Structures are given as structure tokens and as C-alpha cells.
Amino acid sequence: MKFSIERAVLVKAVSQAQSVVERRNTIPILANVLIEASAEGVSFRATDLDTEVVDSAAAQVERPGATTVSAVMLNEIARKLPDGALVQIASDDAAGRLSVQAGRSSFSLATLPREDFPVMASSEYSANFRASAGVLRRLFDKSKFAISTEETRYYLNGVYMHVAKAEDGPMLRCVATDGHRLARIDAPLPVGADDMPGVIVPRKTVGELRKLLDDDEAEIAVSVSETKVRFATPTITLTSKVIDGTFPDYSRVIPQGNARKLEVDATDFARAVDRVATVSSERSRAVKLSLDQDRLVLSVNAPDAGAAEEELIVAYADDPLEIGFNAKYLQEIASQVDRDNAVFMFNGSGDAALIREGSDQTAVYVVMPMRV
Known part of the structure; x- marks a missing residue:
């Protein structure tokens, strides 16, 4: 050679x-x-x-x-x-x-x-379709932060890609959760993807796939079977086994009745959380949200380190509420928001919060509260 x-x-x-x-x-x-x-x-x-x-x-x-x-x-x-x-x-x-x-x-x-040299055995793919790199990047980038790192719950160690029914018809959906937070992202269903089996794409594959998706306009050929998934550009082919397990019924943990609505600038919110979390202990990193009329106070009280507080002007017109969250989880979700505003929907201080990107219904995040 x-x-x-x-x-x-x-x-x-x-x-x-x-x-x-x-x-x-x-x-x-x-x-x-x-x-x-x-x-x-x-x-x-x-x-x-x-x-x-x-x-x-x-x-x-x-x-x-x-x-x-x-x-x-x-x-x-x-x-x-x-x-x-x-x-x-x-x-x-x-x-x-x-x-x-x-x-x-x-x-x-x-x-x-x-x-x-071992060559991965070829597979009969039950679904073959094409999707733009920009669409796939959004699906995986916005969901991968919620992938679990807990090896005992191996079926959560990836992104669940499947066809889902939504109000606007069938969608291509990616979901990831670690039991503490969840991300559910939808995109229009590509032609040819109707019969795609639901597969859990492993964390490592999701990381490798990101390198194929730099050009928004590029078309990615996607092939899916019960055991394998393949993503291909004209020059690169990435083939991976999928996680052999059943992804849990995530729809049960997405709150349906949360009525208290908070609207806040996503960038300002993420930065404020980051600032007040500076004094929190690494073990819990809990930040308390105190909500009243058009006013949000973020606070952290760490007896061994100190305390911090920051106030934000927000859109909130419901009953006062105090609720705590892991600061890291709040920052990660806020960093996914592409729109100016993040919309939080609360029920009570012990219930999961639902987060959306403005009026966009195709990206939904859920985060569990912490006791503060």
C-alpha cells in the first residue's frame, strides 16, 4: 500500500x-x-x-x-x-x-x-430515511445533557429516538432522562421513518454523531434496526449497536396540571443561578426560588460557606411559591433555551417543574425539586 x-x-x-x-x-x-x-x-x-x-x-x-x-x-x-x-x-x-x-x-x-481487524456485521435496517444535520443536531444536542451516568440503570445511558404521536401528527422524538431531569425534543417526521423501531442510542455514539452534524444544510442518511443504528454523510459512516433495554414510559413524569407560570429571560436566569450557586456546597448545590408578583429571588444558604441572594424582574402573576432545585440542573436546562424567554410551569413546592422555550411546544424539559 x-x-x-x-x-x-x-x-x-x-x-x-x-x-x-x-x-x-x-x-x-x-x-x-x-x-x-x-x-x-x-x-x-x-x-x-x-x-x-x-x-x-x-x-x-x-x-x-x-x-x-x-x-x-x-x-x-x-x-x-x-x-x-x-x-x-x-x-x-x-x-x-x-x-x-x-x-x-x-x-x-x-x-x-x-x-x-473486526468489522461490524452488516444489518438489515427496517427504516431508512434522510434528515438534515441541523434537525438531528437539535434533537440530540438538546436532550443529551439529561442522559444518566448511572451504569446500573443502563437503559437510561442514551437518547431514546422513536416515532411519537403529537397534536400535529407523528413526530421524530428524542428523549433522555436520569430520573432527576428529563428532556423531550420533537421534529417533523422525515419521509421513510414511519416504521422506525424505537432505539436507545448510547451516550458515546451521541458524542461521535455530533462531529458529523456541523453543516446545517447537509443531508444525513439514517438507518435503524432493532439492534443497530447508522448515520452516514457522503464521506463518513457511523454505525452503532443500540442499548438492549426498554426505555421507561416517560410520559408519566411530564406534569400535565401545572398552572403557576413564570416567564424569565433565559440568559439572565442562567447567569443568576450560576452566581448564587457559587457559595453552595458541591454535594447538593441547592438553590431556592422564591416567587411573588413579577419578582423572583434566587437564594442559597450554605452554613459552612456563606449565603447569596439575587433578585430578577420576571413575569409571574400567581400565588407566592418557594421551591428548590439543583443549581446544575437549572443551568443546564436554561442553556438549552434558544428563545429569549424560558417558561416555567409549577404546581407546588414538592412537584416537578415543566420548562419550555417560549411558546415552542417541540422542546419540553422536566426537573424534580429539592428540599431547601
Whole structure:
């Protein structure tokens, strides 16, 4: 195998691949990236057995072939080469080495046979559709903060993507929850997605997917089966197993009867929460919201550290209310709000709060209260 590739193209392709690789693993080949050169160009493939990414890149191929080399090592080398460099890569299968040359720099890296590299089995996908990168980014970006990190509740360790019935008809919906907060985001259902099975996309896959969604106008081909999900651009394909579990009935925890309405500038609110939380203990980070006519007082009282209070002018015309929340949860939800105003719907001091982005019904957040 022998080919020449621009340094910038190499960096982009290898960085995407190496991010899938687990730094600590007991199978040496899983630390490697599979490089395949053909007349069409070069592809870089990496996997951790649950997730697989393939990045295709343009290159001048002199001799087709394939080999595997340390993904992290190749990424570090490519990153440190000078901008604009033309990189020559060649493999010597007999010696088990890969040479990387650019200008006066040259490297010789150990390789492992391509035959040892595991390739994720192909799957029959029951639903195939296309969606814009902007739509998918909104669905996953706005929900992923609520993914649980508790490994014992593995079925909450991802984003539940499914077809849901809404007032405006069927929607493509993403939901995530950790039992303390919940995010539910809707988008118009793409053509071809009607029969899509509901799948839980793992946290790691959601992070890798974000790298495919930078261009709002790009079309992403999405394929879904009971066991796998695949996202593809013209140059990158990300395939992942889905979490084998049943996502809980989230609709039961979304409050329906909350009547007390607070409307507040989302940015001002997030900053005020951040300021008063400075004195709270890391263990609980509880902030109290005291509501009265068009007035919100945020306060924290940490006996071992101090106290803080900040007042905001808001739109509130219901009965006075005092309720406490985890400061981190409030900040994370407020940071998702794209509109100027966040709308909070309360019931009582012991009940979950519902948060929306202005009048937008397609983004709903729920947060459980804390005792303060």
C-alpha cells in the first residue's frame, strides 16, 4: 500500500476514527485504525466492537492495499506535521511496518495484519430515511445533557429516538432522562421513518454523531434496526449497536396540571443561578426560588460557606411559591433555551417543574425539586 494525502485531510479523517478507539483495551487490534487504499481513495476504519466509524478521504493512491496501525499514534503524528504538508504513507507487510513521511520528517510504525481487524456485521435496517444535520443536531444536542451516568440503570445511558404521536401528527422524538431531569425534543417526521423501531442510542455514539452534524444544510442518511443504528454523510459512516433495554414510559413524569407560570429571560436566569450557586456546597448545590408578583429571588444558604441572594424582574402573576432545585440542573436546562424567554410551569413546592422555550411546544424539559 502506498499513497499521498494532504495533512489537513489526514488529520480530519484520523481524528474522527481515533476518537472511537478505547484507550484501555485488552485486545491490541482495537487500538488500531484500519487503513484501506483503493483506486477510489483511502478509508480509515475504527471500532470498539459496539461503535464503528469509517471516514473516506481523497488521496493519490500509487499502490492499493490495507493495514492497521495505532490510531492514537497516527493521529498525534498527523496533528504535529506542518500545515500544508503532503504526507506519503506506505506499508511494508513483510516487515510489519508503516512509514509516514512529510518533508524532512519520517516515522516507522508497527502494524498488525488487516485480517485480524473486526468489522461490524452488516444489518438489515427496517427504516431508512434522510434528515438534515441541523434537525438531528437539535434533537440530540438538546436532550443529551439529561442522559444518566448511572451504569446500573443502563437503559437510561442514551437518547431514546422513536416515532411519537403529537397534536400535529407523528413526530421524530428524542428523549433522555436520569430520573432527576428529563428532556423531550420533537421534529417533523422525515419521509421513510414511519416504521422506525424505537432505539436507545448510547451516550458515546451521541458524542461521535455530533462531529458529523456541523453543516446545517447537509443531508444525513439514517438507518435503524432493532439492534443497530447508522448515520452516514457522503464521506463518513457511523454505525452503532443500540442499548438492549426498554426505555421507561416517560410520559408519566411530564406534569400535565401545572398552572403557576413564570416567564424569565433565559440568559439572565442562567447567569443568576450560576452566581448564587457559587457559595453552595458541591454535594447538593441547592438553590431556592422564591416567587411573588413579577419578582423572583434566587437564594442559597450554605452554613459552612456563606449565603447569596439575587433578585430578577420576571413575569409571574400567581400565588407566592418557594421551591428548590439543583443549581446544575437549572443551568443546564436554561442553556438549552434558544428563545429569549424560558417558561416555567409549577404546581407546588414538592412537584416537578415543566420548562419550555417560549411558546415552542417541540422542546419540553422536566426537573424534580429539592428540599431547601
